[in-house]
Amino acid sequence: MTDLDYLKLSKPAKMAHDLGSGIAAIPGRIVKGFKGLGLWFAKVFRGLGxxxxDLVTTFKDGDWKTRLSYLVMGFGSCARGQWGRGILFFLFQTVFNLYMFxxxxxxxxxxxxxxxSTLGTVETYKEGRRTVYGDNSFFILLYGxxxxxxxxAFIYTWRLNVKQNKISEQILKSGHKLKTTKExxxxxxxEQFHKTLLALPVLGVTVFTILPIIFMILVAFTxxxxTHQxxxxxxxxxxxxxxxxxLSTDTAAYGGTFKQVLLWTxxxxxFATFLNYFLGMLVAIMINKKGIKLKKVWRTILVMTIAIPQFVxxxxxSKMFAQDGLINTYFMKWGWIKSPIPFxxxxxxxRFTVILINVWIGIPYLMLIATGILMNIPADLYESARIDGANAFQMYKKITLPYMLFVTGPxxxxxxxxNINNxxxxxxxxxxxxxxxxxAGNAGYTDLLITWLYKMTVNDTNYKLAAVMGILVFVVLAVINLVAYNLIPSVKNEEDFQ
Amino acid sequence: MKKVLALVLALAMFLSLASFASAEGFSGEVKIWVAEATVDFTKEQVEAFKAAHPEYANMTEVVEPVGEGDAAGKMITDVEAGADIFGFAQDQLARLVAAGALEEVEPGNAEVVKAENDAGSVGAVTLGGTMYAYPMTSDNGYFLYYDKSVVTDPTSLEKILADCEAAGKSFYFEINSGWYQTAFFFGAGCELTFDSNDEGQLVAMNSTYASENGVKALKAMINTAKSPAFVNGSSVSNATNLAAIVDGVWDSTPAKELFGENYAATKLPTVDGFQLGGFGGFKMLGVKPQTDDDKLAACDALAAFLTSEDVQLARYNAVGWGPSNLAAQKSEAVQADVALSALASQLAFCTPQGQYPGEYWSLATALGDDVLADKLDDADDATLLKTLQDFEATCLTYLAK
Amino acid sequence: MSKKNKVPEVDIVVDEQAGVIREVKPEKTRSKKGHERRVNTSIYVILVIMSIIWLAPFVFLVFQSFRSYALESGGMVDYLLPKHWSLDNYRFLFDGSNFFPWCGKALITCGIAAIGQCALLTLAQKKLSNMDSSDKKGRLVWLLCTLAVGLVVFLALAAAVQGMAFAGNVGKICIVVALYLIVGYIMARMFTKQDDRLLRQIPGYVADEDSSPLKKLLSLCLEFLAMDLILLCIVSPMVTSQYLRWYGNTLTIALFVAVLQTIIVLSVSYTLSRLRFKGRKLIMNVVLVLGLFPGFLTMITLYFLLKQLGMTGAGAVPGLILIYVASSGMGYYISKGFFDTIPKSLDESARIDGATRFQVFLKIIMPLAKPIVIYTILMAFMGPWGDYVFASYVAFGNVPNYNVAVGLYQWVNVNDYQGYFTRFCAGGVLVAVPITALFLALQKYYVEGVTGGAVKG
Structure with missing residues (x-):
């Protein structure tokens, strides 16, 4: 389709065309993504090579200090007067050796x-009445x-050590001085401030997030x-x-249940995202409208509900909506229903009740965001639109909605x-x-993948299935994110403000 | 010379015996998990135990309020950090044994336990011929509490429902609990038991749920749930507008407070011509596997003490828990208890407790939820039969492979 | 709504019969005004209904908290107003603690101590202004002496009024002495040097540059009062009931998390926003990917990791702080967005003037980042109050180390606790009220943070 033909299309047709071409482009993008991944792997391999x-050449060309540093990390730095670095390197090597041996x-x-590779072979046995514990597979995996x-980390640091020796040699050869420890x-x-600021957070994330995640991914294969505690x-x-x-679909196997739970998730x-979004925007527009007094009061009332802890x-x-709870009792008292609604x-x-209550929770939050953004839309846009004779709904569609979607897309x-992980x-x-x-597997009709995962972990201690589910949740989310990132730009082009 | 030798030998024997005696005893820390209501009581009893057994006088006990529902889950998650002695209900036994969280009852103690406690409780602590815990209560079954002024004839479920409907009050029964549900099925004559092998694994199932009786029971359940007076639940404190409830001894105090002078309790009613049956329920004390012989001996002794006749009776007097000890059950105080008598009369219709796979309980919840969701309301007999057949098939997959 | 001078919209109608030219409001305007009024009224109605629906559950919750558990049984009953209004539930929550006496005595102790300390500081300031400004040693000695006297006053009052025991408390008293000297010295030095820029950053310091000296003194007094209260908590803690213990646990966790998490999040977001280095993109992508994994996946691993460090069960409070803080760096996104809006020219001009990156961070960017700092602190503070899952897992049955969420959840959902429903309501109210008040007070920062700085103030 040429550009002229495209411009001749009506608005909905344009959107349909963009959406269609966006989705059609996805396979192409996925292929490109894989190709990029392949290129990236190739780059990494080449880099490794x-x-x-480089290691070999450094050894050949280096002096005796450099060569000795291959064995004793930090020797070269110490010998050249950079005691701080040298001692740090040496300490690291010592700690590593101590840990390994x-x-x-x-x-x-x-x-x-x-x-x-075996996750333990010595079983627990009993000597008389007392138990002698054998291998602990959990700790073997974790510490492994x-x-x-x-x-x-050691290989990386060792490599760093060698590289530094090479650089130091070159600096000295060219006649400059090396940095002292104080410098x-x-x-x-x-210059290295980023290292200072990032050291602790990166360490924290590595030990408390990356390590457990990798551990659980491995557990999915055990x-x-x-029965194997x-x-x-x-x-x-x-x-x-x-x-x-x-993923299999025999009866009592989890495949069918998994699909159902995934679909519901x-x-x-x-619904949780978009219903809250549009209703919140609507409420924000209502409160923000010219002529409404006590704007702050309305906003404060709604915002208060954000502050109250959710568990309270x-x-x-949830008890209010029980079969004998407040809502049913009062509806029956007022004669609106004859028997209690099975909420x-x-x-x-x-499912309906859960979405409804989530709207109750989510609207104040969305209203706040929407208000903030609405206040930023220049008022003269609306003025000129009104002069041109637009009514409220047209102004919403052409000014408010595109602006909001643009700003809040991400x-x-x-x-x-x-919300998938809510x-x-x-x-x-x-x-x-x-x-x-x-x-199957203790799942319910309002279970999300993540609540099912929680039940498996805590109630059934079925960690292997929980790990598999976690991986699948990750895959689902990754796919959604990739698709969305590819679609959002093509939708963005629709945003013409005037 | 010979006399001297004999004296020396005697002295040596005496000394060795003395050293042997002093090697007994334990002076470390023992962690105990019991329900919150019995924490103070348990502390007192442990002090009494230490007073009666001087070799354990230096033992320190830590009593934490972890209820029966939580204790099993926590023990399975981390056996090493868990309690040394903990209370739990019989449905957790199979899980705990499979996870290695329970040590066998000391063979000497096992004989005593078998002789002194009622058959149901002994069956509840035994798996594959081995006893894994000390029975503590036999009152974990259920029966009917009702308001005398509303319910005129507590022997028929249909009449109970009619009375409640007329008075605008509710009848509470927890249909979606695998525990209460068996009232219908076992009462109608169905059977669902699992056999275990020597290692405590469940290897065979005996079930007659998928039969005419099963369909009869399921239909009775559905009809009960259809009644406007029916509410799914089993807790007096969380109930509104209560006139009758199928519940256990733990709720006797709230029930007494609620019904006041109209408080009454009796065995379960009949429905559709058959008497509602059910499980006897039991609570027990388990000892976790220990790496130290002395500590294990101490824990065994303490657990045996805490479930002995005197302590069980004292526990009844303190918190109202019906004992499993035969002699304690015959005591006056227990006999006079309205709730416990109702339970006793209901026990005649209850099946001795066996072991069930952990997944069975959630499967039964699923069946109950289907009934509550009115999914089976208009189902014909063939559909109901098919539902029960699927139920059985799923139970089969829970057996150890 | 400003009343602008508008030319009223009218139509000129020629009434031929009467021979007059009349001004008539055109039909369209008239119906438009009526239409607008109708729309506004319906909006008001909707807003009122919404307010009722939104506030109703909380109002009912408060009502239920006044329904005594001893007098009226039942969980969620079918009537709204309690038959007998009573404070039994609240009394139960404080049962066994000496909360109210402790608070009263603490206010007396710390109030008098703070006034005394400020008075001493004023005297010192007079003396210091008469001294030679180059006599650093002398000034230091004077300040320290003043602080020491203030410290003795505080300890004496604590022993006398609060009944603080010296015997088993030596370690804690040493900690308190050290903290007092350090913090007190910083505050005193800033006060005497009339350089209260940093003092003003502390929330609660109500005076600013142009206030009268009396107001400044009052503000300093408040700061000392706060510090004395905190030190008193360390040295002579109150006897707590179970609920208060949970509350205290959660408060401790929240405070530590608020401070530590803010430091970490600001460091990470500043680095990723302003500094350019190899691996920056990699870090951002890795964090994005890590965020897609569900959080509970790692619960069991974290539990055992903490167990190795001895931070489960009885050590649950430090353990929870560690978990929350360690991974908090991943939540840098909003702060980074805020930092991105600060113009880079500020950085560059400062660096041209010779400042190190550290100095740029501390002296130039941080003062501008007040809204996002407060937003981060607020969010970090509010988090631990509602965490049920990790807290119950890490506490592993050790009831005194539960946090409020776990404790209250037990009261509602565990069969052992029949009839605790109204007490749950009371406990919930006591948790919700301070947090809501804090939130409302800092509402404008929250809005700024959430809208990404789009709305300022």
Whole structure:
């Protein structure tokens, strides 16, 4: 289609065309993405090769200080007067060696690495009446991964050490002076300031987020569940079995349930995000309208509900909607209904109630955001539109809505992602119930993937399936994010303000 | 010479015995998890135990209020950090054994326990021929509490519902609990039990749910749920407008407060011509596997003490928990208790407790939820039969492979 | 709504019969005004209904909290107003604690101590202004002496009024002495040097540059009062009931998390926003990817990691602080957006003048970042109050170390706690009221943060 033809299309047709071409472009983009990934891998490999080549040349061309640094990290830096760096390198090497070859063999890094492939072979046995615990598969896996991390960090630091030697040599050869320790420290506050600021956060995230996530991804390939609980029992690698179990569709297997829960999660996220968004915007527009007094009062009343902790308000509200709760009792008293509405016991009602209560929670928040953005829209846009004879709805469609969507596009995406993982609302309101014979594994009709994951972890201690589910949630979210990022620019082009 | 030798030998034996005696006893820390209502009581009893057994006088106990529902889950999550002695209900036994959180009852104690406690409770703590916990109460079953002024004939469920409807009050029953649900099925004559092997794994299922009786029971459940007076629940404190409730001994005090002079309790009614049955429910004290022989001995002794006749009776007097000890059950105080008598008369219709896979309970909840959601309201017999057949098939998948 | 001088919209109608030219409001305007009034009225009606619906559950919650658990049984009953209004539930929450006596005595102790300390500082200031400004040692000695006397006053009052024991308390008293000397010295030095820029950053310091000296003195007094109260908590804590213990746990966690998380989030967002270095894009992408994993996936791993450090069960409070703070760097997005709006020219001109990046961060950017700092502190503070999942997992049955969410959840959902529903309501009210008040007070910063700085003030 040529540009002229495109411009001749009506507005809806234009949008349809853009959406269609956006979606049609996705396979192409995915292929491009894979190609990019492949190129990136190639680059990494080439980089690795270059690194190794560099190592060899540095050794050949370096002087004796450099060569000795290959064995004793930090030697070169110390020998050239950079004591601070040298001692740090040496300390790191010592700590690493100590950890890997700890005298008490059952605590050393090598021990855990060795057992990593089998995840423990010595079973727990009883001597008389007392129990003697054998291998602990959990700790083998955990410390094994930690050791691998440590080894990677060591290789990186060792490489850094060699590179620094090479650079120092070159600096000295060209006649300049090397940085003293004092200059190093002061540069930490200046050029290297980012290292100072990021050191602790990165360490925290690595140990408390990355390590556990990698651990759980690995658990998805083991049989760690209620019957294989360390320390009394061992668990071991089972490959792709867990994925097969979760995705297969025999009766009592989880495949069908998984699809249902996934579908409901997506529907829930969609409604939770967009219903709140548009209703919140509507409320903000209503309050913001010229002629409405006490704007601050209305806003404050609504905003107060954000502050109250959810566990208080949601627990109370969930009891309000019970079969013998306030709402049913008063509706029956006023004669509006004859028998109690099964808010929590029927699947359809439960889903509706959950979405409804989520609207109650979400509108104040969205109203706040919308108000902030609305106040930024220049008022003369509206004035000129009114002079041109536009009515309220047309002004909304052509001015307010495009502006809002433009500014909050990324926010909508994060909100959608957040709602897929919105544990609090579902857990406190309905605990995922009602359950049914049609749903396996303790899942209920209002269960999101994440609440199902929680139940599996805490109630059933079925960690392997929980891990698999976590990975699948991640895959779903990653796909959605990728798709959205590709679609948003093409929708953005529709935003013409005037 | 010989006399000297004999003296020396005697002295040596005496000394070795003395050292042996002093090697017994334990002076470390023992962590105990019991329900919140019995924390103070348990502390007192442990002090009494320490007074009666001087070799344990230096033991320190830590009593934490972790209820039966939570204790099992926490023990399975982390056995090492869990309590050394903990109370739990019988439905958790299989899970706990599978996770290695329960140590066998000491064989000497096991004989005593078997002789002194009622058959149901002994069955509840036994898995595959081995006893894994000390029975503590037999009052975890359920029966009917009702308001005398509203319910005129508590022997028939249909009449109870009619009375409640006429008075505008509610009848509470927790249909979506695998525990209460068996009242209908077992009462109608169905059976659902699991056999275990020596290692405590469940390896075979005996079920007659998918039968005419099962359909009869399921239909009775559905009809009960249809009544406008029916509310799904089993807690007096959370109930509104209550006239009758199927509940257990733990709710006797709130029920007494609520109904006042009209408080009454009796066995479960009949429905559709058959008597509602159910489970006997039991609570027990478990000991976790220990790496130290002395500590294990101490825990065994303490657990046995806490479930002995005197302590069970004292516990009844303190918090109202019906004992599993046969002698304690015959005491006057227990016999006079309205709720416990109702329970006793209901127990005649209850099935001795066996072991069930953990997943069974959520499967039964699912079935109950389906009934509550009116999904089976208009189903014909064939559909109901099919539902029960699917139920059985799913239960089969829970067996150990 | 400003009343502008508008030319009224009228139509000129020629009334031929009467032979007059009349001004008539055109039909359209008349119906438009009526239409607008109708729209406004319907909006008011909708807003009123909405306010009722939004506030109703909380009002009911407050009502239920006045329904005594001893006199009226039942959970969620079907009547709204309690039959007998009573404070039994609240009394239960404070049962066994000496909260009210402690608070009364604490106010007396710290009030008198703060007034005394400020008086001493004023005297010192007079003396210092007469001294030679280059006599650094002398000034230091004087300040320290003044502080020491203030400290002795505080400790004496604590022992006398609060009944603080010296015997087993030596370690804590040493900590208190050290903290007092450090913080007190900083505040005193700024006060005597009339350089209260940093003092003004502390919330609660009500005076500003042009206030009278009396107002400044009053503000300093308030700051000392606050510090004395905190130190008193360390040295002579109150006897708590179970609920108060939970409350205290959560408050401790929230305070530590608020401070530490803010530092970390600001560091990370500043770095990613202003500084350019290799690996910047990598870090942002990695954080994005990590954020897609569900949070509970890592619960069991974190539990065992904390167990190795001894921070579960009895050590649940430090353990929870560690978990919340360690991963908080991932929540940099909003702060980074805010930093992006500060023009880079400020940085550049400062660097041309020779400042290190650290000095730029501290002296130039931070003062401008007050809204986002307060927003981050507020969000970090509010987080731990509602966390049920991690808190119950880490506490592992050790009831005194629960946080409020876990404790109250037990009261509602665990069968052991029949009839605790109204007490749950009371506990919930006591949690909600301070947080809501704090939130409303800092509302404008919240709005700024959430709208990404689009709305200022």
């Amino acid at each position: 270059a690194s190794i080549a 700890f005298p008490n063999a059952s605590l050393s890094g090598c021990y855990y690495l060795g057992k990593l 991964v930690l050791t691998l991390f440590f080894i990677l 190093d420290l002061s540069s930490l506050m200046d 049989n760690f569940d209620a 360390p320390p009394s029992k061992l668990f071991t690698w089972v490959g792709w079995d867990n994925f097969r179990q979760l 997506l529907i829930w996220a969609f 308000s949601l627990l109370y509200v 929590w016991t029927q699947a359809g009602w439960a 926010y909508l995406l994060t909100s959608f992602t957040g 544990f609090n609302v579902i857990f406190l309101l309905s605990q995922g119930k009602p359950q049914s014979l049609e749903l």
